[in-house]
Amino acid sequence: MEILQPNLWVDKYADYLYNYTIVRVNDHVVAQDIISDTFLAALKSSKNFKGEATERTWLISILKRKIIDYYRKINSKKGKAEIHINYKNEDSEGDWLEENAADPFDKTAEDTLENEELGLAILDCLDKLDKRQAEIFKLKTVEGFDTDAICKEYNITPSNLWVIIHRARKTLMECLNDNWFNK
Amino acid sequence: MGLFIKCEEAQQICDKSQYKETSFFQKIIHFFHLAICKFCRTYTKSNTQLTKSLHDSRLRTLNSEEKRALQDKIQQNLSAE
Numbered sequence: 001m002e003i004l005q006p007n008l009w010v011d012k013y014a015d016y017l018y019n020y021t022i023v024r025v026n027d028h029v030v031a032q033d034i035i036s037d038t039f040l041a042a043l044k045s046s047k048n049f050k051g052e053a054t055e056r057t058w059l060i061s062i063l064k065r066k067i068i069d070y071y072r073k074i075n076s077k078k079g080k081a082e083i084h085i086n087y088k089n090e091d092s093e094g095d096w097l098e099e100n101a102a103d104p105f106d107k108t109a110e111d112t113l114e115n116e117e118l119g120l121a122i123l124d125c126l127d128k129l130d131k132r133q134a135e136i137f138k139l140k141t142v143e144g145f146d147t148d149a150i151c152k153e154y155n156i157t158p159s160n161l162w163v164i165i166h167r168a169r170k171t172l173m174e175c176l177n178d179n180w181f182n183k
Numbered sequence: 184m185g186l187f188i189k190c191e192e193a194q195q196i197c198d199k200s201q202y203k204e205t206s207f208f209q210k211i212i213h214f215f216h217l218a219i220c221k222f223c224r225t226y227t228k229s230n231t232q233l234t235k236s237l238h239d240s241r242l243r244t245l246n247s248e249e250k251r252a253l254q255d256k257i258q259q260n261l262s263a264e
């Protein structure tokens with residue numbers, strides 16, 4: 001049974017949610033706002049969390065709704081935009097927009113989606129490292145910080161840093177091999 | 184430093200070269216090591232693959248300030264309850 005730990009949300013999920021969002025809204029500031037809204041909405045409805053899904057799955061489901069809300073809002077501002085969706089069969093009803101919202105992405109941007117999934121798989125694999133190692137790896141690899149700057153920030157020597165990078169890369173190689181390339 | 188190095192060192196040069204932080208001399212001795220070491224050839228191959236995957240994924244992260252801002256918002260709302 002999962003329980004919610006809002007204090008850890010940012011550390012554990014912020015990068016994951018961000019990568020999920022950024023490919024869909026393609027705007028850094030908007031993505032941050034949506035994630036912020038998602039966390040606050042999650043706090044508000046935390047009593048609805050039944051512990052059936054993982055914390056992350058639950059947050060993603062809220063995030064999806066926030067992304068849809070965002071598109072609704074910009075569409076209503078235009079005043080003219082319409083979304084035409086063909087029902088797949090007679091029985092499709094209810095929250096039809098939610099159900100179908102992902103479809104356009106599936107067809108038009110398979111590569112982007114594949115890359116996004118790869119990004120999320122990498123983040124999953126980074127969970128296998130301890131928090132500090134993962135942070136250092138991300139700073140060095142994703143944000144492209146200087147070796148010196150990271151060493152100063154974490155008070156470590158360059159050879160410490162390279163040992164951490166080596167471990168992180170080895171873990172990632174093995175994990176991606178298991179979970180991505182040979183899926 | 185001789186021309187022959189241990190695998191440990193070869194792998195570290197390989198790691199550094201993923202970030203373009205190797206000297207010309209290091210590249211040479213790494214090259215020689217790969218010629219005689221299958222283990223490190225495999226390592227180099229998957230390491231290069233990892234760099235490509237990381238690049239292809241266009242993975243991005245929020246920086247520490249942005250994360251702190253999010254954390255603060257959560258904290259405010261937690262204490263408001």
